[in-house]
Amino acid sequence: MKPSLTFWYEFASTYSWLAAERIEVLAAQAGVDVTWRPFLLGPIFVAQGWTSSPFNLFPAKGRNMWRDMERQRAHMGLPPITRPNPFPQNSLLAARVATALPAAARPQFSRAVYRAQFTQGRTIAHREVLSAILGDVGDAPSDALAAAEAAQTKNALRAATDQAQSLGIYGAPSFITGSGELFWGNDRLEQALEWAKDETI
Amino acid sequence: MKPSLTFWYEFASTYSWLAAERIEVLAAQAGVDVTWRPFLLGPIFVAQGWTSSPFNLFPAKGRNMWRDMERQRAHMGLPPITRPNPFPQNSLLAARVATALPAAARPQFSRAVYRAQFTQGRTIAHREVLSAILGDVGDAPSDALAAAEAAQTKNALRAATDQAQSLGIYGAPSFITGSGELFWGNDRLEQALEWAKDETI
Numbered sequence: 001m002k003p004s005l006t007f008w009y010e011f012a013s014t015y016s017w018l019a020a021e022r023i024e025v026l027a028a029q030a031g032v033d034v035t036w037r038p039f040l041l042g043p044i045f046v047a048q049g050w051t052s053s054p055f056n057l058f059p060a061k062g063r064n065m066w067r068d069m070e071r072q073r074a075h076m077g078l079p080p081i082t083r084p085n086p087f088p089q090n091s092l093l094a095a096r097v098a099t100a101l102p103a104a105a106r107p108q109f110s111r112a113v114y115r116a117q118f119t120q121g122r123t124i125a126h127r128e129v130l131s132a133i134l135g136d137v138g139d140a141p142s143d144a145l146a147a148a149e150a151a152q153t154k155n156a157l158r159a160a161t162d163q164a165q166s167l168g169i170y171g172a173p174s175f176i177t178g179s180g181e182l183f184w185g186n187d188r189l190e191q192a193l194e195w196a197k198d199e200t201i
Numbered sequence: 202m203k204p205s206l207t208f209w210y211e212f213a214s215t216y217s218w219l220a221a222e223r224i225e226v227l228a229a230q231a232g233v234d235v236t237w238r239p240f241l242l243g244p245i246f247v248a249q250g251w252t253s254s255p256f257n258l259f260p261a262k263g264r265n266m267w268r269d270m271e272r273q274r275a276h277m278g279l280p281p282i283t284r285p286n287p288f289p290q291n292s293l294l295a296a297r298v299a300t301a302l303p304a305a306a307r308p309q310f311s312r313a314v315y316r317a318q319f320t321q322g323r324t325i326a327h328r329e330v331l332s333a334i335l336g337d338v339g340d341a342p343s344d345a346l347a348a349a350e351a352a353q354t355k356n357a358l359r360a361a362t363d364q365a366q367s368l369g370i371y372g373a374p375s376f377i378t379g380s381g382e383l384f385w386g387n388d389r390l391e392q393a394l395e396w397a398k399d400e401t402i
Contacts, residue, residue, distance in 0.1 A: 048259050058249050060371035064385050071392070170261040184265050187388045191272070 012088035212292035218315035283322035
């Protein structure tokens with residue numbers, strides 16, 4: 001059995017961006033198969049009584065997150081950050097598009113959405129922003145935006161979010177190994193990959 | 202100027218324990234002077250509307266924290282975790298003792314408090330628990346418990362907590378470099394030390 005890891009990510013999440021930039025190279029080095037699963041964190045936050053991102057609800061935490069993101073992205077050699085306004089962005093349409101895409105197109109599309117949002121400050125809730133990104137993504141069918149609005153897609157994303165919550169996910173990014181071990185946060189990506197590898201020895 | 206880092210820690214904090222176990226060796230390797238500053242996270246949590254630890258307020262977050270702590274302590278070769286009851290512990294007396302101690306005695310005392318709490322499940326609010334620990338610590342004056350109750354000590358701890366909050370600290374452990382750069386969390390210890398070093402080049 002090849003080791004596997006599910007990458008649960010939320011498009012409005014800053015640290016999900018960093019994980020999306022790193023996971024393919026690290027997983028290839030580790031020989032781990034990765035499944036990209038977009039979901040919505042909003043309903044999970046609402047269920048625990050939050051009406052916005054904790055980075056907005058708790059200003060000191062938010063200030064440090066943006067400073068930390070600037071340090072992290074510089075260390076990774078990513079372009080400077082331009083914050084989207086508002087933050088967090090409404091990520092529903094982007095998550096629906098990613099859900100509707102073939103699995104092979106999901107990583108490239110997702111990274112492009114993150115870069116548009118966090119390095120250009122684009123509004124990822126806008127159809128034209130996502131449409132332009134889709135035009136640049138290989139393997140993206142021309143009707144991806146229409147497919148995003150299909151009932152089947154909406155239901156699939158809702159089911160993914162329900163599943164994330166039932167798996168104990170409370171933040172993004174999260175990683176779950178083949179045997180169900182949950183790791184939270186971009187900082188745990190390396191450990192999650194190691195764990196996934198060890199499961200199959 | 203020798204590079205320096207201030208280590209802000211809370212005795213009830215699980216990840217502060219991990220940092221306390223690592224910081225001296227890593228700082229010596231990096232050639233960075235470390236100042237240990239105990240403070241209380243409780244008043245800062247209360248100020249942002251929390252009545253307990255976020256690990257209790259948000260059960261999924263708490264479950265993953267304990268699981269993550271078990272993985273981290275195993276990776277570090279620390280003894281297995283025995284959870285204190287209740288969690289978080291009342292850390293006021295321990296923080297006052299650490300405040301009253303000479304700086305040279307603080308690291309050893311603090312690590313012993315963490316191990317009693319998180320590997321033996323001891324109640325660190327009890328004078329006899331702290332008294333036994335003090336007996337094992339070199340450089341600890343015999344009147345440390347009495348000194349902990351002095352008005353001067355109480356005021357110093359209150360001032361430390363106020364200072365932490367004014368510096369933008371919202372969780373523990375936190376690290377602040379000589380120039381004021383703030384890093385939050387045990388996972389950022391290495392980066393904080395690197396930053397402190399680079400400031401003096």
